[in-house]
Amino acid sequence: MKRSTLALAVSLALCGPAMAAQAPAPTPDLKALDARIRALEDEAVKLREQAAQALAEASAARAELDKMKAEQVAAPPAPAASSQESAVAAVSAPAESSAPAGGANGNAFNPAIAVILNGNYAHHSENPDHYTRAGFPVLPDAGPGPQGLSLGESEISFAANVDDKFYGQFTVSYHDDNGDVGAEIEEAYIDTLALPDGFNVRAGRFFSNIGYLNSHHTHTDNFVDRPLAYQAFLANQYGDDGAQLRWVAPTDTYLEFGGEAFRGENYPSGGANHDGVGAWTLFAHAGGDVGTENSWLAGLSMLKTRATNADDGFSGDSTLYLADGTWKWAPNGNTKDGGLTLRSELFFDQRDGIYTQPNEVFTDPLDPLTAPWVGDRRGAYLEAVYRLNRTWDVGYRYDKLWASNSSPFPSDFDPQRHSIEATWRNSEFSFFRLQYSHDEPERNIVDNAWYLQYDVALGAHGAHKF
Amino acid sequence: MNRFALLLVTVLAALGARDAAALDVFACEPEWGSLIHEIAGDAVNVDVGTTALQDVHVIEAKPSLIAKVRRADLVVCTGADLEVGWLPQLIRQAGNPKVASGAGYFLASDQITTLEKPSKLDRSEGDIHPQGNPHFQMDPYRVLAIAKALAQRLGELDAGNAAKYQQGLANFTTRWNTAIKGWETKAAPLKGRKVVVHHWSWVYLNTWLGMEQIGALEPKPGVPPTSAHLASLVDLTKSAPAFAILRAAYQDPKPGDWLSEHTGVPAVTLPFTVGGDDKSKDLFGLYDSTIDKLLAVVK
Numbered sequence: 001m002k003r004s005t006l007a008l009a010v011s012l013a014l015c016g017p018a019m020a021a022q023a024p025a026p027t028p029d030l031k032a033l034d035a036r037i038r039a040l041e042d043e044a045v046k047l048r049e050q051a052a053q054a055l056a057e058a059s060a061a062r063a064e065l066d067k068m069k070a071e072q073v074a075a076p077p078a079p080a081a082s083s084q085e086s087a088v089a090a091v092s093a094p095a096e097s098s099a100p101a102g103g104a105n106g107n108a109f110n111p112a113i114a115v116i117l118n119g120n121y122a123h124h125s126e127n128p129d130h131y132t133r134a135g136f137p138v139l140p141d142a143g144p145g146p147q148g149l150s151l152g153e154s155e156i157s158f159a160a161n162v163d164d165k166f167y168g169q170f171t172v173s174y175h176d177d178n179g180d181v182g183a184e185i186e187e188a189y190i191d192t193l194a195l196p197d198g199f200n201v202r203a204g205r206f207f208s209n210i211g212y213l214n215s216h217h218t219h220t221d222n223f224v225d226r227p228l229a230y231q232a233f234l235a236n237q238y239g240d241d242g243a244q245l246r247w248v249a250p251t252d253t254y255l256e257f258g259g260e261a262f263r264g265e266n267y268p269s270g271g272a273n274h275d276g277v278g279a280w281t282l283f284a285h286a287g288g289d290v291g292t293e294n295s296w297l298a299g300l301s302m303l304k305t306r307a308t309n310a311d312d313g314f315s316g317d318s319t320l321y322l323a324d325g326t327w328k329w330a331p332n333g334n335t336k337d338g339g340l341t342l343r344s345e346l347f348f349d350q351r352d353g354i355y356t357q358p359n360e361v362f363t364d365p366l367d368p369l370t371a372p373w374v375g376d377r378r379g380a381y382l383e384a385v386y387r388l389n390r391t392w393d394v395g396y397r398y399d400k401l402w403a404s405n406s407s408p409f410p411s412d413f414d415p416q417r418h419s420i421e422a423t424w425r426n427s428e429f430s431f432f433r434l435q436y437s438h439d440e441p442e443r444n445i446v447d448n449a450w451y452l453q454y455d456v457a458l459g460a461h462g463a464h465k466f
Numbered sequence: 467m468n469r470f471a472l473l474l475v476t477v478l479a480a481l482g483a484r485d486a487a488a489l490d491v492f493a494c495e496p497e498w499g500s501l502i503h504e505i506a507g508d509a510v511n512v513d514v515g516t517t518a519l520q521d522v523h524v525i526e527a528k529p530s531l532i533a534k535v536r537r538a539d540l541v542v543c544t545g546a547d548l549e550v551g552w553l554p555q556l557i558r559q560a561g562n563p564k565v566a567s568g569a570g571y572f573l574a575s576d577q578i579t580t581l582e583k584p585s586k587l588d589r590s591e592g593d594i595h596p597q598g599n600p601h602f603q604m605d606p607y608r609v610l611a612i613a614k615a616l617a618q619r620l621g622e623l624d625a626g627n628a629a630k631y632q633q634g635l636a637n638f639t640t641r642w643n644t645a646i647k648g649w650e651t652k653a654a655p656l657k658g659r660k661v662v663v664h665h666w667s668w669v670y671l672n673t674w675l676g677m678e679q680i681g682a683l684e685p686k687p688g689v690p691p692t693s694a695h696l697a698s699l700v701d702l703t704k705s706a707p708a709f710a711i712l713r714a715a716y717q718d719p720k721p722g723d724w725l726s727e728h729t730g731v732p733a734v735t736l737p738f739t740v741g742g743d744d745k746s747k748d749l750f751g752l753y754d755s756t757i758d759k760l761l762a763v764v765k
Contacts, residue, residue, distance in 0.1 A: 084643050091578050092611040193566050200561040248536045248561050254529035287529025295528045332519040390690045463555035466528050
C-alpha cells in the first residue's frame with residue numbers, strides 16, 4: 001500500500017516538470033491544462049511529503065520491532081509453560097553461582113576457628129598446695145586445682161579439610177603449671193577422609209580414644225573437674241604423639257574397633273621407650289538406640305606402656321584396662337531439652353616395675369632410692385546428669401579409688417568423693433556451672449570444695465561427639 | 467536352550483534389581499525421607515535420622531546415626547547449617563568416603579534459594595544461619611525444585627534406575643502440582659492474616675500463603691522464650707491482631723499456651739514435618755494437615 005503510493009509519487013514527480021517544460025505559450029486550452037498541471041504538481045508534492053512521512057513511520061516501526069527482538073533475546077530462557085513451573089524456577093538455585101562465597105582473596109579457605117574461654121573460682125577447705133591422696137601420688141595439674149580465681153582450659157582450635165583426602169585440626173591451649181605460663185600444643189593431627197570401608201587413620205598429637213571421657217575435651221564435661229580415676233590414672237587425659245587406626249563396622253549396631261601407637265612421653269607413660277613407640281592402645285566401642293528415647297554407648301579399652309620415670313616416679317610395664325558405659329534417656333530423644341544421662345567408667349591398673357622419687361634420675365634398679373612397684377589399683381566413677389530444660393541441668397557424681405597394699409604408696413584407705421553440680425546455659429555457646437565436692441582423699445581428711453566456672457565458645461560451631 | 471537363556475536373563479535382572487535396591491540413603495529429616503520415597507519408591511532403602519518430635523538444630527551425633535551414615539550411599543540433609551552441630555561429626559566418625567563429599571552428599575539448601583539471609587553475622591543476634599533460613603520444607607515450590615535435583619542425583623548414583631527415578635519424579639510432580647492448586651485455593655482465607663510464631667520456622671509457609679509474621683516467642687532465634695519477652699507480645703498479638711500462634715510439633719507448648727491464655731488468640735501446633743501428627747504420613751498429608759489446622763482457627 002505504502003510502496004504503491006511511493007511509486008506513484010515518484011512517477012508523478014518525474015513527469016510533472018517535463019510536461020511543464022514542453023508548453024510553448026499559454027492558450028485558453030493550455031491555460032486550463034496549465035492549471036491542471038499545477039494542481040497535479042501540488043498533488044505530487046503533497047504525495048511526496050506523505051511518502052516521506054510513511055517512510056519515517058515505517059523505519060520507526062522497524063526500529064521498535066528490532067528493539068523488541070533484542071529484548072526478547074536478553075530476557076530469561078523461554079517463558080515457563082505454567083505459573084507453577086516458573087514459581088519452581090524462581091526458587092531454584094542458579095545452575096552456576098555467579099561468584100564463590102569467599103571471593104578470590106587468600107582468606108577464602110581459612111580453617112574454621114573456635115576459641116574456648118574457661119575460668120574458675122574455687123574455694124577449698126583444705127589447702128590445695130598440701131593435698132595428698134592415699135595410695136595415689138598427685139600428678140602435676142591433676143589434683144584439686146588452685147585456690148581462688150584462675151583461668152581454666154582456654155584454647156584455640158583450627159580445623160579444615162586439607163584436600164579431598166585429609167582433614168586437619170590444630171589446638172593450642174593456655175597452660176599454667178604453678179606459674180610456668182605458656183602455650184601448649186594440645187592436639188595437632190590429620191585424619192584421612194578417603195579410606196574406604198569404614199577405615200580412618202589419624203596421625204599427629206591427639207587424645208587417645210580409650211575410655212569415654214579421654215577423647216573429649218574438658219569443656220564438654222558435665223563437671224568442673226575430671227573424675228578421680230582420670231586424675232590418678234591418666235593425669236586427666238592421655239594425649240601423645242602417635243598414630244591411630246579405627247574401623248567402623250557396616251552394622252546396624254554401631255561397632256568401632258581400633259588401636260593406637262604413641263611415643264610414650266606423657267603420663268602414664270614416660271621416657272618414650274622402644275625407640276619412641278612406648279605406648280599402645282586397643283579399644284572397642286559399641287552403641288545404639290533403644291526406641292527413640294534411649295541411646296547407649298559402651299566400650300572396652302586397654303593402654304599398655306613401658307615407662308621410664310613417669311610423672312609418678314614409675315618405671316616399668318603398666319597396663320590400664322578401662323570399661324565405659326553411657327546411657328541417655330530423653331523424652332522424644334531431645335537430649336538438650338530434658339532427660340537423664342548416666343555414665344560410668346571402671347579403671348583397672350596393673351603395674352610391674354620400680355618406683356623412683358620423681359625428682360631423682362632413674363639409674364639402676366638396685367639403687368637404694370628405688371622400691372619395687374608391683375600390683376593392681378582400681379578406680380571408678382558414676383555420674384548422673386538430669387537435664388531440666390534447654391537452660392538448666394543438675395548432676396551428681398561419685399568417685400572412688402582403690403589403693404594397693406603393695407605399691408610404694410600402700411594404703412588401706414580408699415579415697416572417695418561426692419560432687420553435685422548445677423549448670424545454667426544461656427545458649428549452645430555459653431554456660432556457668434556451680435559445683436560442690438565433698439572429697440575424702442585421706443583418712444579423716446575432708447576437702448569441701450566450691451567451684452564456680454564459666455565456659456564459652458567463640459567462632460565456629462562445634463560438632464561434638466555423643 | 468532359549469528357555470534357559472530367558473531364565474538366566476530373568477535371574478540376572480532380578481539380581482540386578484536387588485543390587486539397585488541396595489542403594490542406601492540416609493535422610494537427616496523426615497521430609498526428605500518422604501521425598502525420596504515419592505521419587506524412588508522401593509528402589510532405595512531410606513534411613514531417617516530424626517523424628518518430627520525432635521529439634522533438629524540440636525541432635526547429638528549418636529552412635530546409631532554414625533552406624534547409618536557408615537552404610538549410606540547417599541546422605542540427604544537440609545543444609546544451611548541446620549545440622550552443623552551433628553552432621554559433620556557423623557561424617558567424620560563414620561569413615562565413609564562415599565558420603566563425605568561429592569555425589570553422595572546432597573544438601574537441599576544447595577538446590578534452592580533461601581530467605582532471611584542475615585546481613586549481619588553476630589551471635590548476639592541468636593542462632594542465625596549465614597546461609598539463610600533452613601526451614602524451607604513448608605514451601606511446595608522449593609520442595610519441587612529439590613525433588614528435581616534429588617531425582618537427578620539418584621540417577622547419577624544409580625544409573626540403572628535413572629529412568630525409574632525420572633518417572634517417579636514426573637509422577638510426583640504431576641500429583642504435587644495438582645495438590646498445590648488445591649492448597650492454594652483452599653488457603654485463600656489465610657492471605658493477609660497475621661501470625662505469632664514460636665521459632666522462625668514458618669517464613670516459607672507465610673510467604674507462600676501470604677501470611678505475615680508479626681512476632682516470635684523466642685526473643686532471638688534459638689533463644690528460649692522468656693516471661694518478660696512473652697509479656698511484651700501480649701498487646702501486639704491482640705492489636706495486630708494475630709489469628710494464630712504457630713509452633714512445631716517438637717516445640718514446648720507452654721510459652722505459646724501462656725500467650726494464648728493472655729490474648730485469646732489460639733495456639734496451633736503444626737506438624738512441621740512428616741510424622742508431626744497423625745495425618746502427616748507423607749508430604750501430601752503434611753501440607754493437608756497444616757492448611758486444615760490453620761483454616762480451623764481462621765475467622
